[in-house]
Amino acid sequence: MVPFQVALKENTLMMTKYETGRLSAKGVVAIPKNVRNILGIGEGDKLEFEQVTLRELLGIKEVDQPALDQILEQLIDEIVVVRGVKKKSVWDAFGSLDIDFTRPLVDVRDVRDQYREGLIADDLHRQDD
Amino acid sequence: MRRFIADANIGMRILVGDRDIAAAETPEKAEMLRAMYEDTRALLTQVSDGKVTLYFPDAVVEEMIFVLSKVYNLDREYISRKILTLLEADNIESTDTIRRALSQYATTNLDIVDIKLGVLSKELGSPVLTWDKGFSKLNFEYYSPRDIIDTEDPEEES
Numbered sequence: 593m594v595p596f597q598v599a600l601k602e603n604t605l606m607m608t609k610y611e612t613g614r615l616s617a618k619g620v621v622a623i624p625k626n627v628r629n630i631l632g633i634g635e636g637d638k639l640e641f642e643q644v645t646l647r648e649l650l651g652i653k654e655v656d657q658p659a660l661d662q663i664l665e666q667l668i669d670e671i672v673v674v675r676g677v678k679k680k681s682v683w684d685a686f687g688s689l690d691i692d693f694t695r696p697l698v699d700v701r702d703v704r705d706q707y708r709e710g711l712i713a714d715d716l717h718r719q720d721d
Numbered sequence: 722m723r724r725f726i727a728d729a730n731i732g733m734r735i736l737v738g739d740r741d742i743a744a745a746e747t748p749e750k751a752e753m754l755r756a757m758y759e760d761t762r763a764l765l766t767q768v769s770d771g772k773v774t775l776y777f778p779d780a781v782v783e784e785m786i787f788v789l790s791k792v793y794n795l796d797r798e799y800i801s802r803k804i805l806t807l808l809e810a811d812n813i814e815s816t817d818t819i820r821r822a823l824s825q826y827a828t829t830n831l832d833i834v835d836i837k838l839g840v841l842s843k844e845l846g847s848p849v850l851t852w853d854k855g856f857s858k859l860n861f862e863y864y865s866p867r868d869i870i871d872t873e874d875p876e877e878e879s
Contacts, residue, residue: 642821647860648860677809679811680806680809680810680811681769681810681811682735682765682768682769682807682810682811682812682813683765683769684806684810685735685736685803685806685807685810686735686736686738686761686762686765687736687737687738687739687740688736688738688803688806689736689737689738689740689789689803690740691737691740691741691793691795693737693740693741693743693744694744695741695744695746696741696742696744696745696746696750696754697733697734697737697741697754698788698792699730700728700729700730700733700784700785700788701730703787703788703791703792704784706791707784707787707788707791710787710791
């Protein structure tokens with residue numbers, strides 16, 4: 593993974609390249625400190641890799657020019673977005689749901705039929721749109 | 722480390738903790754809820770100590786989304802954030818597909834199952850086959866059965 597830091601200098605697009613050491617046979621690589629800082633990660637955190645098209649990266653849905661549209665779609669093999677994922681504990685989730693309960697939590701088994709009916713109703717509603 | 726498949730009630734109890742005990746209709750019910758809460762706390766101690774791993778299958782996550790959305794009328798962004806906090810915790814496992822779908826759930830009005838189809842379509846590199854026109858709201862390739870009957874390879878047509 594070779595991330596780039598992009599910056600504008602005198603109206604020219606500049607990129608700073610950070611190279612890692614060599615990949616081991618097990619796929620292990622040391623991430624440079626600069627990159628760890630950019631991603632905001634430390635020991636125990638994870639990296640999330642996502643392969644995206646240029647269209648998705650830029651948030652563009654449709655382009656009038658077919659040639660540009662093709663370029664946006666074709667670059668999928670070139671772009672992998674890396675995100676730092678901070679280590680989370682299950683205690684962060686425990687009791688985190690902020691609801692004013694007027695009755696105890698429902699038993700999911702009791703609402704399964706409603707779940708199936710809800711799925712069908714949503715589907716029918718969407719087909720009407 | 723022992724690995725267990727968790728159901729939706731386990732997932733919901735983790736998120737709710739002891740917040741519903743005060744709403745119990747009877748002392749007996751309150752006692753039962755408190756016991757479930759204490760058991761969940763003890764379970765999570767084992768999870769955070771690395772002795773137990775909990776796996777949440779996609780169907781279970783979908784059921785939790787339904788309960789939070791339809792029973793408790795919580796908004797999509799909140800549901801997505803709360804469940805993802807659980808699924809991204811150490812020693813909690815789920816599929817990449819459902820976590821990606823949950824991220825997108827916060828920003829669309831589509832059903833989680835449809836969003837998951839879109840995510841799967843990208844992961845597998847295969848278009849979705851459907852009669853549902855609602856898929857036009859998602860940025861992935863889909864066809865109706867008529868499209869593939871009329872042409873040999875719909876990808877060459879597009």
